[in-house]
Amino acid sequence: MSSPLQSIAGAFDPARLTQARHVAGLTKKELAERIGVSPAAVGQYETGSSRPRWDLIPRLADSLNVPAQFFLVGRPHGKIDSSMAHFRSLRTTRVFQRAKAVALAEQVWELAFALEKQVKLPPVDLPGFVDGEVHPGVDLPREPAMAAQTLRRMWGLGSDPISHVVRQMEARGIIVVLPPLDDDVKTVDAFSTSQLPRPIVVLTSNRYDDIHRYRFTAAHELGHLVLHGDIAAGDTRQEREADAFAAEFLTPRQSIVPELPGRLDLRCLAELRQKWGVSVDSLIYRCREVGLLSDSSASRAWQRLNTLRDQPGFAPESITGYPGEQPVLLRQAFDLAGLTIKGLADQLAWRPSHVRTLLGLPDQRPTLTLVRGGPAAHHQQNVPQGLFDES
Known part of the structure; x- marks a missing residue:
């Protein structure tokens, strides 16, 4: 009679080993040293050309x-083609860091898939995206600013400031996660993919930990989802287009231009930062873009701004102070499903601590304050759209 370990060795999934190694941030050589085999052996395990002995499974x-x-x-198993994954800081993100982010996104989808057995998540409301496939040019222009304007209309956002960018994305069925910082994830900055049955965006507070930069980054990744979901990533032009989309999505030209000062006025821009939820840097760029500031004037404005970075109105504001911009979809789906951490971990074959990490839960469950229309107001097994109403 075979032992459980022998059974696991006999039904070993090579792709799971690769995924777990990437999540752990280990090279083949590093893993090989830990388990006492050669790097070539680990490579063979991952290609499926050989299987690890049963006594190596615990190691x-x-x-x-x-x-x-x-x-x-x-x-x-949610599998992502890394060539179709968009990274906010591609040039400064190393290959193993991108691999880790992709593996985490795969597991985020697996977590959502497990939750959807019990809870109906909001349907994906993203132009051109149907059942995990991206159809280019469907209902949305390719030009970034026009695409942002069209998406605002489709989502009923009008032309006013958007209070909660992340909540709007989650309400449209886009899964957003904000994993705890580690040396690998914080360098990634942000990442998105349209290659799974649900679009996924991974955000980090990174070294800046600034709500205004974070909101722009979220809108930037949304731009990738609607503009580049069917295009291989890595083109700097795509990054410029995603920036242009984010600028128009957060500060529609027809609304922001009448409010911008006719000449450099950092005090006015600081006030607009609070109203529109974008950085002063972004507003200076907008002033230059629409012709209110010359290149030389914009350069002087950024120089002056650099002397004010630690002053109220100009200093970074931590993401932790803005709960409306922190992802809640998966956590509230878990609460509504009536599952336990252990039960969900067993279903996914993860450690309970890893389930907590991807759900955004600390070791000790906090007291959750539900927004208007949250699960407390509904008894059916469904994540209500009202959960994402502005409050």
Whole structure:
């Protein structure tokens, strides 16, 4: 009679090993040293040309912080083509950091898939996106500013400031996660993909920890989802287009231009920062873009701004002070589903601590304050659209 470990070795999933190694941020050589084999052996395990011996399974599990059952075939696996993944800071993000972000996004989808067995998440309301496939040019112009204007109309946002960018995205079925910082994730800055049955955006507070930069980054990734979901990533032109989309989405030209000062006025821009939820840097760029500031005047404005970075009205404001911009969709779906952390972890073959991390839950469950129309007001097994109403 075979042992459980022998059974796992016999039904070993090579893709799970690769995913777990990427999430752990380890190279093949580093993993090989931990389990006592050669890097070539690890490579063979990941290609499926050979399987690890049953006695190596516990070493792999301990080294990668997963249960031994994690390596079994048969569970839904969200696989992403890394060439179709958009990274906010591509040039400064190393290959292993991108691999880690992609693997985390795969697991975020797997978590959402498990939750959707119990809870109906909001349907994906993203032009051109149907059941995990992107159809270019559907209902949305390719020109960034026009695309942003059209999406605002489709989402009923009008031309006023958007109070909660992340909440608007979640209300349209886009999964947004804000994982805890580590040395790998904070360098990634932000990442998005349209290659799974639900669009996924991974945000970080990174080294800036500034709500205004964070909101712009969220809108930037939204731009990638609607403009570049069917295009291989890595083109600097795509980054410029996503920036142009974000600027128009957050500060529509027809609304912001009448409010911009006719000459440099940092006090006025600081007030507009609070109203529109964008950085003064972004507003200076907008002034130059619409012709209110020359290139030389904009350069002087940024120089003056640099002397005020630590002053009220100009200093970064931590993301932690803005709960409306922190993702809640998966956490509230978990609450509504009536599952336990252990039960969900067993279903996913993860450590409970990893489930908590991707749900955004601390070790001790906090007292949640529900927004208007939240789960407390509904008894059916459904995440209500009212959950995302502005409050």
